[in-house]
Amino acid sequence: MTGFIDVADILKGDNEDGAEVKVRGWIYTSRSSGGIQFLELRDGSGVIQCTLNKRNIDAETFSRVEKLPLETALEMKGKVKEDNRAPGGWEIRVNEIGNVYESKLDYPIVKKEQGIEFLMDNRHLYIREPKLQNIFQIRAKFLQAARDWFKENGYTEVQTPMFMTASVEGGSTLFSVEYFERKGVYLSQSWQLYAEALISSLGKIYTIAPSFRAEPSRTRRHLSEFLHMELEEPWSTLSDIQNSGDRLVCHMANTLAEVMPEKVKAVGRDPDYLASLKAPFPKITYDEAVEIVQSKNIEMFWGDDFGWQQEGPLTEEFETPFWVVGYPSGIKPFYHMPDPKRAEVTLSSDLLAPEGYGEIIGGGQRVHNYEQLYQRTLDDGLDPANYAWYMDLRKWGTVPHSGFGLGVERVLMWMLKLDHIRDTVPFPRDMRRVYP
RNA sequence: GCCGCCAUAGCUCAGCUCGGUAGAGCGUCUGCCUGUUAAGCAGUUGGUCAACGGUUCAAUUCCGUUUGGCGGCGCCA
Numbered sequence: 224m225t226g227f228i229d230v231a232d233i234l235k236g237d238n239e240d241g242a243e244v245k246v247r248g249w250i251y252t253s254r255s256s257g258g259i260q261f262l263e264l265r266d267g268s269g270v271i272q273c274t275l276n277k278r279n280i281d282a283e284t285f286s287r288v289e290k291l292p293l294e295t296a297l298e299m300k301g302k303v304k305e306d307n308r309a310p311g312g313w314e315i316r317v318n319e320i321g322n323v324y325e326s327k328l329d330y331p332i333v334k335k336e337q338g339i340e341f342l343m344d345n346r347h348l349y350i351r352e353p354k355l356q357n358i359f360q361i362r363a364k365f366l367q368a369a370r371d372w373f374k375e376n377g378y379t380e381v382q383t384p385m386f387m388t389a390s391v392e393g394g395s396t397l398f399s400v401e402y403f404e405r406k407g408v409y410l411s412q413s414w415q416l417y418a419e420a421l422i423s424s425l426g427k428i429y430t431i432a433p434s435f436r437a438e439p440s441r442t443r444r445h446l447s448e449f450l451h452m453e454l455e456e457p458w459s460t461l462s463d464i465q466n467s468g469d470r471l472v473c474h475m476a477n478t479l480a481e482v483m484p485e486k487v488k489a490v491g492r493d494p495d496y497l498a499s500l501k502a503p504f505p506k507i508t509y510d511e512a513v514e515i516v517q518s519k520n521i522e523m524f525w526g527d528d529f530g531w532q533q534e535g536p537l538t539e540e541f542e543t544p545f546w547v548v549g550y551p552s553g554i555k556p557f558y559h560m561p562d563p564k565r566a567e568v569t570l571s572s573d574l575l576a577p578e579g580y581g582e583i584i585g586g587g588q589r590v591h592n593y594e595q596l597y598q599r600t601l602d603d604g605l606d607p608a609n610y611a612w613y614m615d616l617r618k619w620g621t622v623p624h625s626g627f628g629l630g631v632e633r634v635l636m637w638m639l640k641l642d643h644i645r646d647t648v649p650f651p652r653d654m655r656r657v658y659p
Numbered sequence: 660g661c662c663g664c665c666a667u668a669g670c671u672c673a674g675c676u677c678g679g680u681a682g683a684g685c686g687u688c689u690g691c692c693u694g695u696u697a698a699g700c701a702g703u704u705g706g707u708c709a710a711c712g713g714u715u716c717a718a719u720u721c722c723g724u725u726u727g728g729c730g731g732c733g734c735c736a
Contacts, residue, residue, distance in 0.1 A: 252696085254694095254695045254696075254698055254699095255692085255695085255698095256693060256694070256695060256698080257691070257692040257693060258692080258693035259692095259693040259694060260693095260695085261694075261695050261696080261698090272696085276694095277693070278693080308696085309694090309695095309696085328688085329669060329686080329687060331669065331670075331686095332670095333670060333685075333686060333697085334685095334686095335670070335671065335684090335685055335686080335697060336670090336685095336697090338670080338671070338728095338729090339729065340666090340727085341669095341670070341671095344728095396735075434736080436735070436736080438734055438735060439661095439733095440733085440734065441660095441729090441730080441731075441732085442730095442732080442733095443731095444735090444736085445735075446736090449736065450736095452736095528734085528735090530732085530733070530734085531731090531733085531734095532732090573736090581736095582735075584736075585735080585736060628736060629736070630736030631736085632736080633736055634736090655727085655728070
């Protein structure tokens with residue numbers, strides 16, 4: 224057989240009722256009722272019900288197909304019919320079978336409830352489930368929408384090394400690697416130090432790359448390997464970078480709602496919500512955030528970072544993402560620029576997603592003055608000698624600049640209203656899981 | 660890293676409190692069924708009770724250790 228079409232095209236109504244089509248895919252479910260059987264066929268694009276009726280097909284083919292195990296791959300020819308008895312509203316009345324790639328028996332994934340441990344051990348098969356298929360397709364569109372936005376706004380994409388010798392975030396969360404004979408080589412936690420060097424070469428830049436954090440975090444919002452979308456701009460202040468974040472996030476949300484609303488809905492998020500998001504997002508100061516938390520009778524002192532006890536209730540006050548601006552110096556890394564009007568806080572800002580999802584972007588304005596950065600490094604208990612090339616950047620043509628990092632999986636988790644980050648990625652890596 | 664919980668058939672679980680070598684549903688398989696939606700009906704198959712050690716005449720059951728996992732905390736995107 225040749226000339227196969229995508230299931231997605233049939234479900235969109237691209238083919239007239241009664242048109243003859245050829246499809247190929249994997250048997251997702253099958254039900255037989257004597258003279259008629261129903262196969263749900265899954266190809267890369269969607270799932271469609273195929274019916275085989277003894278009146279329309281020879282008995283040998285009928286009984287052969289009836290015996291095929293789940294996940295058998297096969298080619299079929301038949302007539303498209305609009306029929307509200309079929310899931311998805313369309314089905315194919317099959318009249319001919321092409322090549323068949325028969326499965327083994329006992330495909331382990333069944334349509335009954337199964338435990339998370341088992342499903343994660345069989346992740347290499349479970350990723351075939353239509354819900355995950357939808358999420359991964361949305362994820363791909365999400366990344367494409369981001370790249371479109373960066374292109375339209377004059378950013379250059381650039382990659383930086385995954386092997387590094389300096390820490391961006393805290394040193395305790397570094398993954399150490401064996402790098403030939405050399406000690407002190409780690410997997411990247413962020414591109415930021417390299418990004419600050421590259422803005423003097425390329426101007427506005429972004430990257431989409433993995434970051435690795437050895438945080439021993441057992442929560443539904445942590446991965447040890449996550450996709451990091453980071454952006455760095457010269458001649459940019461805190462409010463400039465917030466503006467970029469607002470527009471980027473809204474563009475991605477609006478695009479998903481516009482381009483694949485049915486998939487968004489199938490996964491669990493009302494696409495109208497994503498369509499309704501508009502820049503700019505609300506801003507509150509760190510001080511105001513502390514007051515809100517305290518007004519809910521939750522313990523918090525000025526200078527503390529938000530724990531889950533504080534952040535959860537805070538995010539329930541909002542229906543869209545919102546910025547918390549001006550974190551205390553004590554809880555932010557050395558490269559954050561102190562507020563010139565108020566030295567105890569930094570020109571930093573995190574974007575928190577509503578509904579308890581929490582932090583999805585962290586960033587702010589960087590220190591661009593050499594002496595100030597040197598002092599901040601010492602204040603943070605670090606040795607400036609370990610950051611020699613990074614300090615160098617402040618000697619020649621240093622300008623105000625800002626940037627942020629966005630956790631792709633965190634944003635997807637919120638946009639798709641998922642209850643665990645693990646399903647935003649095919650093979651999640653966390654402190655307990657590196658297989659399959 | 661800390662706190663809590665879990666591990667029995669391919670899967671989801673019951674049995675353990677009060678010790679005497681195991682049971683259901685689903686799946687597989689065999690039939691039946693011409694509109695099913697996690698289809699239905701009948702029959703069939705299927706287990707070194709996570710591993711190691713202890714107590715005991717006897718341990719899936721009680722105790723300890725280990726391994727793996729799940730949920731949460733702290734920390735972060």
